[in-house]
Amino acid sequence: MVLNVNIVNAPVPLPIPSPPATKSRIQIDWDINDTKMPTVSEFDDFNDWANGHCRLIYTALNDDARKHASGWAMRNTNNHNVNILKKSCLGVLLCSAKCKLPNGASVHLRPAICDKARRKQQGKQCPNRNCTGRLEIQSCRGHCGYPVTHFWRKDGNGIYFQAKGTHDHPKPEAKGSTEARRLLAGGRRVRSLAVMLARDAALSDKLSSLKTNKRQAKTQLNQQETKRKRTEVMPINQQDLSGLYQNNNLNSQQSNYIATPATANQWNNNTETYYNQDGFTCYNSTNNLYGYEMLHSPLSSTSTSSASYYQEILPQSQQMQPTQQQQQQPTPTHYEPMNSTTNYQTTGMTLYESCDDTSSLTSSSGYSSEDYSYFNNYVNSTADVTAAGTQSATQSGDNFFTTSSEIFSVFESTINNSADAANMDLLYSEATAYQQPQQAYISPSYQQEHHQSGDFYYSNTGVDNVWNIQMDSSTLYHHQQQQQQQHHPTSTNVYC
DNA sequence: AGGTGCGGGTGGT
DNA sequence: ACCACCCGCACCT
Incomplete structure (x- = not known):
């Protein structure tokens, strides 16, 4: 499918950011490497699926934050800095045959x-x-x-989290799912992957839900406590609550900082910052527009945080397209290491990624051998930078877009009861959530329009900000282009 | 068995 | 100097 949509005069309403899952986090200009970390009066809710350049500040009482947990498969990376824990993403395990289920869902272990x-x-x-x-x-x-790299730093009563990069692959299955399957099936090939994964996913979801409820309860308590103590929060108590870090003296003096829209900044001083009605700050610039918007996984019970993400918009020429990659993509036999200058041209990297810390990207030392050898289906050294080439090499379209409306039909042969079917929904809706990165910015009128046309269903239960989405992927792309083009019809910059 | 964190070391920029 | 990465180790679940 080649998109060639005339969007100049498309009567598409301005995208309106959906309300954040929780109330807006304060926006503070800080970096994980700062000498002084900001002191905050409120903390972010934990986000398992943080994506895009973002910074979050968790309370040191948060177990997940203390464990440096993530939904993404993150491995420890030695940065020779005992104060900052660095992790890098391992990607996702996919099927070499790209076996696809009727609904377009794929294996994503x-x-x-x-x-x-x-x-x-x-x-x-x-x-x-x-x-x-x-x-x-x-x-x-x-x-x-x-x-993508994650940085964790404990300082005072806060655990500071900073992510750099936007994942260019589907979400792996939840951590709990892997663990449960290992325990239950010993890793062997089970007779019915569908039921197995679904049950694991259900278990994970259940655990996640319980955890979320616990978090919410904690958060409420914390917020109540925060409100009660708001006038006495600064400076924060600097006792080390967890002892996770060996050295807390680096920032023995923290800056007292309560961020408000008037005082908040974004990282890039050359960008514009706007606040929506909820105070949710989105990155928006007339000069730096590349990237897809940060996704709040609407179907993930654990993606509740909404702090300082960049809203990065794809230009029309860099739209991803959902279907043609698999059919057209050759199977290169080698992977060519790239550098920061040529990578997006030769491999179709995430063009729209904002790499503000280019100094961190200069290394060309090798990936592990396995990374190379198993990447060949996604790297094409001759890939062009056309819309098709870009999408094919970067987003592996079929992995990014599945049609959730067909979830129940996927495993019909193995689904024996309604519980299994429901579990299917849990499993694949999770993947689909990531694969539809624009959905949070679809305006109400847009929703209604396409609900009527029968190819788009979008609703918010109003309970815990749970989003229910079903849509046709082609429609999604169409409107992504429209929306993005309307926002930035002439954007051509790449900063990476 | 696998997850996690630490830290020495290597090679590239 | 900084970065990405490899590897081994210890500890934990």
């Missing part, structure tokens, strides 16, 4: 963090019983060709 275990994963037969493919890793190259 979680890479093992342990190198040895990950090597064992690769090359294994696809767990889909009807598929002869092999599992292979799609490396994360969401940070200008390098894996």
Whole structure:
């Protein structure tokens, strides 16, 4: 499918950001490497699926934050800095045959963090019983060709989280799912992957839900406590609550800072910052517009935070397209290491990624061998930078867009009861959530319009900000282009 | 068995 | 100097 939509005069309403899952986080200009970390009076809710350049500040009482948890498969990376824990993304395990279910859903397993275990994963037969493919890793190259990195830093009562890069691959399955399957099935190829994964996903979802409820309760308590103590918050108590970090003296003097829209800044001083009605700050600039918008996974019960994400908009020429990649993409036999200058041209990297810290991107030292060897289906050294070439190499379209409306039909042959069917929904709606990055910015009128046309369903239950979405992927693309073009019809810059 | 964090080390820029 | 990455180790679940 080639998109060639005339969007100049398209009567598309201005995208209106959907309300954040929680009330807007304060926007503070800080960096993980700052000498002084800002002191805040409120903390972010934990976000398992932080994506895009973002910074979050968690309370040191948050267990997930203390564990440096993430939905993404993040491995520890030695940055020789005992104060800052750095992790890099391992990507996702996909089927080499790209076995697709009728609804377009794909296998998206979680890479093992342990190198040895990950090597064992690769090359294994696809767990889909009807598929002869092999599992292979799609490396994360969401940070200008390098894996997305997460940084964690404990300071005072806060745990500071900063992410760099936007994942260019589907979400792996939830961590709990992998663990549950390992325990239940011993990693063997189960007779019914569908039911197995679904049950795991259901278990994970249940755990996640419970965890979320616990978090919410904690958050409410914390917020109540915060409100009560608001006048006495600064300076914060600097006792080390967790002892996670060996050295807390680096920032022995924290800056007292309560951010308000009047005082908040974005990282890039050359950009414009706007606040919507909810105080949700989005990155928006007339000069730096590349990237897709940060996704709040509407169907993920754990994606509730809404802090300081950039809103980065794809120009028309860099739209991803949903269907043609698999059919057209050759299978290169090698992977060519790239540098920061040529990477997006030669490999179709995430063109729209904002790499503000280019100094971190200069390394050309090798990936692990497995990363190379299992990346070949997604790298084409001759890929052009046309819309088709871009999407094919960067977003692996079929992995990014599935049609959730067909979820129940996917495993009909293996679904024996309604509970399994519901579990299917849990599993694949999770993947679909990531794969539809624009949905949070579809205006109400737009929703209504396409609801009537029968190809788009979008609703918010109003309870815990749970979004229910079903849509036709072609429609999604069409409107992504319209919206983005309306926002920035002449944008051509790439900063990476 | 695998996840996690630490830290020495290597090679590239 | 900084970065990405490899590897081994210890500890934990």
